[in-house]
Every structure is written in C-alpha cells, then in structure tokens.
Amino acid sequence: xxxxxxxxxxxxxxxxxxxxxRDFSPTSQQDFDNQKVYTVYRNPEEAADEDxxxxxxxxxxxxxxxxxxxxxxxxxxxxxxxVMQKKIKIxxxxxNHIEExxxxxxxxxxxxELRHSKRQDGRKQSEGTHKSIEAVVARLEKQNGMxxxxxxxxxxxxxxxxxxxxxxxxxxxxxxxxxxxxxxxxQQQEEMRxxxxxxxxxxxxxxxxxxxxxxxxxxxxxxxxxxxxxRRLQDVLLLRxxxxxxxxxxxxxxxxxxxxxxxxxxFSEEANTSTYYPAPVPVMDKYILENGKVxxxxxxxxxxxxxxxxxxxxxxxxxxxxxAVMIWGTDVLKNxxxxxxxxxxxxxxxxxxxxxxxxxxxxxxxxxxRIAQETVDETEIAQRLSKVNKYICEKIMDINxxxxxxxxxxxxxxNLQ
DNA sequence: AAGTTTGTACGCGCTGAAGA
DNA sequence: TCTTCAGCGCGTACAAACTT
Numbered sequence: 180x181x182x183x184x185x186x187x188x189x190x191x192x193x194x195x196x197x198x199x200x201r202d203f204s205p206t207s208q209q210d211f212d213n214q215k216v217y218t219v220y221r222n223p224e225e226a227a228d229e230d231x232x233x234x235x236x237x238x239x240x241x242x243x244x245x246x247x248x249x250x251x252x253x254x255x256x257x258x259x260x261x262v263m264q265k266k267i268k269i270x271x272x273x274x275n276h277i278e279e280x281x282x283x284x285x286x287x288x289x290x291x292e293l294r295h296s297k298r299q300d301g302r303k304q305s306e307g308t309h310k311s312i313e314a315v316v317a318r319l320e321k322q323n324g325m326x327x328x329x330x331x332x333x334x335x336x337x338x339x340x341x342x343x344x345x346x347x348x349x350x351x352x353x354x355x356x357x358x359x360x361x362x363x364x365x366q367q368q369e370e371m372r373x374x375x376x377x378x379x380x381x382x383x384x385x386x387x388x389x390x391x392x393x394x395x396x397x398x399x400x401x402x403x404x405x406x407x408x409x410r411r412l413q414d415v416l417l418l419r420x421x422x423x424x425x426x427x428x429x430x431x432x433x434x435x436x437x438x439x440x441x442x443x444x445x446f447s448e449e450a451n452t453s454t455y456y457p458a459p460v461p462v463m464d465k466y467i468l469e470n471g472k473v474x475x476x477x478x479x480x481x482x483x484x485x486x487x488x489x490x491x492x493x494x495x496x497x498x499x500x501x502x503a504v505m506i507w508g509t510d511v512l513k514n515x516x517x518x519x520x521x522x523x524x525x526x527x528x529x530x531x532x533x534x535x536x537x538x539x540x541x542x543x544x545x546x547x548x549r550i551a552q553e554t555v556d557e558t559e560i561a562q563r564l565s566k567v568n569k570y571i572c573e574k575i576m577d578i579n580x581x582x583x584x585x586x587x588x589x590x591x592x593x594n595l596q
Numbered sequence: 597a598a599g600t601t602t603g604t605a606c607g608c609g610c611t612g613a614a615g616a
Numbered sequence: 617t618c619t620t621c622a623g624c625g626c627g628t629a630c631a632a633a634c635t636t
Contacts, residue, residue, distance in 0.1 A: 496624065518604065565603095572605065577622070580607090 180205060183250040184219055194255050208251040219246040475541050481505045495563050498549060499570040502542055507534065513578045517568045534571070543567050
C-alpha cells in the first residue's frame with residue numbers, strides 16, 4: 180500500500196510505501212488520520228524510483244521527518260493518477276498533533292488547494308519556492324525604482340509580489356517575507372510623502388518667482404514711461420525758457436524719443452508764435468505741463484491755456500466754479516449734485532448722481548494751493564475751503580437755471596410763431 | 597428730549613459786463 | 617439805453633450731528 184504524504188518542513192508532497200511511515204499499518208485505504216502528524220522515513224536525495232523496500236534495507240541513509248498523510252492507495256500509479264486528476268484539500272492539523280510533533284511553524288493558512296503532479300515535483304516545488312522568494316525580492320527591488328504614483332496597499336503589493344509564486348505552486352509565503360514587504364511598502368510611502376512635500380515647496384517657490392518677475396516687468400515699464408515723460412518735460416521746459424525753437428531741441432537731443440504728432444504741432448505753433456503767452460503765469464512745481472495740458476494730479480488733465488486764465492481769476496467762488504467746469508464740463512455738472520443727496524425741498528425727489536469725491540478733492544487741493552499763496556492763516560484757509568461744495572452746488576444751479584431760461588425762451592418763441 | 601449747529605439743495609433777487 | 621446773462625449773496629427747507 181502507498182501513502183500520499185506532505186512533509187511539513189518543506190511542503191513537499193509525493194507518494195511512498197506505507198512501510199516508510201513509522202508505527203503505521205493501515206487496514207484499509209481510509210485507515211489514517213489526515214489531521215495527525217506521522218513520522219516518515221525520508222531519503223535526503225529522494226530518488227525518483229524508490230521501491231517498497233523495508234526501512235531496514237535503507238539503513239542510515241533514511242532520516243525521520245514529520246509528515247501528514249493525505250491519501251492511501253494500493254497502487255502507487257493509481258494514487259498519483261488520482262492525485263493528479265483531483266484537487267486534494269489539505270486538512271488542518273490538530274493542535275495536539277502539532278504540539279506532539281513539536282512544530283511551531285505557522286500553518287494557519289493551510290486550507291489551501293494544491294495541485295500535484297509527479298513525485299519529482301516535490302523537489303521542484305522546493306526549488307520553485309526558493310525561486311519564488313527570489314522573484315519577490317527582485318520585484319521589491321524593482322518596485323523601489325518604480326513610479327511613486329503606485330499607491331497599492333501592502334496587501335495588494337504582497338499579492339502581486341507573490342502572484343508568480345502562487346501560480347507556480349501555491350506555496351505559503353513566510354510571515355517574515357510578508358513583514359519585509361510591508362516594511363518596504365511603508366518606506367516607499369514615506370519617501371513618496373517626502374517627495375510630494377518637496378514638489379509642493381518647489382511649486383510655491385515657482386509661483387513666488389513668477390510674481391516677482393511680473394512685478395519686475397511692471398517696474399521696468401513704469402521706469403521707461405517715467406524716463407519718457409522726463410525727456411518730454413525737459414524739451415518743453417527748454418522751449419519755455421526760450422532756449423530756442425524745436426529744431427534746436429532736436430539738434431541737441433537727436434536721439435530723444437520722437438514726440439507724438441499732437442506734440443509736434445504744439446511745438447511748432449509755440450516756436451512760430453512768440454506771443455503765445457503774453458503774460459506768463461508761474462505754474463507751481465507740482466503741476467506737470469505736457470502736450471498743452473496741465474496735470475492736476477491723479478490723472479486729471481486740463482487745458483493749459485484755460486489753466487493759465489484760471490490763475491488770474493479773482494475770487495474763490497469764480498475760481499472754484501470755473502475749475503469745476505474745466506474738470507467736469509457743463510453737460511456733466513447739470514445732471515449731478517455735489518454729494519448725491521436729493522433735494523429736501525421736494526418730497527420724493529430723485530437724487531442726482533454725486534460728483535466724484537476724488538475729483539472734488541483735486542478741486543479743493545487746487546484752491547488750497549491758491550489760498551496758500553495769499554495767506555498762511557490755517558483758519559482762514561479752512562474757512563474758505565469749506566465753501567467749495569457750496570460754490571460747486573451754486574454752479575450746478577446756475578447751469579440748470581440758464582438751461583431752464585433757454586427752454587423758456589424756446590417755448591416763448593414757439594408760442595409767438 | 598429739546599435746542600443748536602452744520603451741511604446740502606434750491607430759489608430768488610441784485611449787480612455788473614457785454615451786446616443789440 | 618435796454619436786454620441778457622453769469623456771478624454772487626442771501627434766505628429757506630430739511631436732515632443729521634452735536635450739545636445742553
């Protein structure tokens with residue numbers, strides 16, 4: 180009779196004569212305990228074609244090994260064929276048997292389906308297992324160099340790593356290997372975190388650099404613009420000081436930026452008209468002259484000639500009103516109120532849109548500069564400045580009054596006709 | 597709470613310059 | 617000389633803020 184056994188130490192399975200199982204004399208093919216650990220004589224070389232010789236004949240060549248009996252059969256070939264054809268489920272060994280056998284190896288996952296072929300497969304399996312472990316290690320090494328985007332779980336990594344092995348022989352992978360895999364996976368995750376942090380840092384630095392570059396570009400363009408304005412101002416001042424006509428300026432600064440057509444026209448007019456400004460009025464340093472316009476500040480420009488006329492205007496009221504017209508124009512003023520508050524004289528009056536507070540402050544500033552030339556008394560200055568809104572309000576009323584008068588005249592004319 | 601002051605919008609009338 | 621019109625001052629109405 181033959182027994183199909185599994186050696187616990189290396190999981191190798193093959194058929195051998197029952198005579199090689201110590202203290203085992205089965206009376207039938209079912210007369211064995213598949214959960215019990217038997218002591219089996221095993222040849223280290225394990226020749227392929229061992230006979231049913233008695234243990235005594237092998238003498239000292241045979242060694243005792245712990246094994247589990249999975250099946251019994253009268254004929255060795257029948258046994259191997261039946262094992263080849265059907266899957267044999269390996270039953271769990273009872274604890275007592277393990278203790279009895281002195282085994283401490285964890286075979287908790289014993290409920291594994293095994294496929295077995297020939298007896299030689301046992302040794303091949305053993306070799307295969309070792310090869311599989313090598314393959315796992317190789318995979319691990321390969322994984323270390325792989326993309327960091329691999330976020331598979333340790334279990335998945337483990338399954339993947341042992342896939343080839345399972346396909347080969349479904350062998351059990353030792354816990355130590357699993358733990359090694361797990362450590363490796365955790366290490367990879369840690370590295371990935373570090374690299375992601377590094378990436379984030381680099382990205383932030385890049386954004387900051389881009390911002391700085393943008394600011395630098397804006398500063399460069401602003402500097403160019405200022406340089407351009409400065410050159411033009413120099414040209415205008417040279418003309419004002421009577422240092423010669425525009426031609427001379429061009430001779431002096433042939434490389435200077437070409438003035439715009441409008442500027443050129445102004446220059447030529449000024450050069451040909453010596454009495455263009457019969458009574459030159461000093462323009463305060465803060466007001467920039469350019470292209471026949473005066474910059475009052477914050478991008479507000481007024482006609483230069485009108486500005487000079489304004490400077491000789493008598494009285495704060497007239498000065499403020501004229502300046503308001505220069506800045507806003509009568510068409511705008513007639514449809515606005517100073518502060519945007521509706522009149523209280525009429526109920527349900529619709530408020531008119533207010534004048535720009537920014538422009539109002541420019542008007543106040545201009546008036547302040549004018550008053551400051553007359554007096555240093557801050558109280559007087561403040562008192563006179565407080566009337567700016569009133570003056571502008573009056574101007575708006577005056578404009579509306581003249582408009583209404585015009586309408587009345589039109590209506591009267593129409594009635595007469 | 598009542599009175600006062602301040603700010604805003606508006607109307608009206610006076611004044612002086614410009615034109616017919 | 618008369619008319620027109622812009623500029624100006626003053627008064628009124630109202631609301632909000634401030635003071636008593």
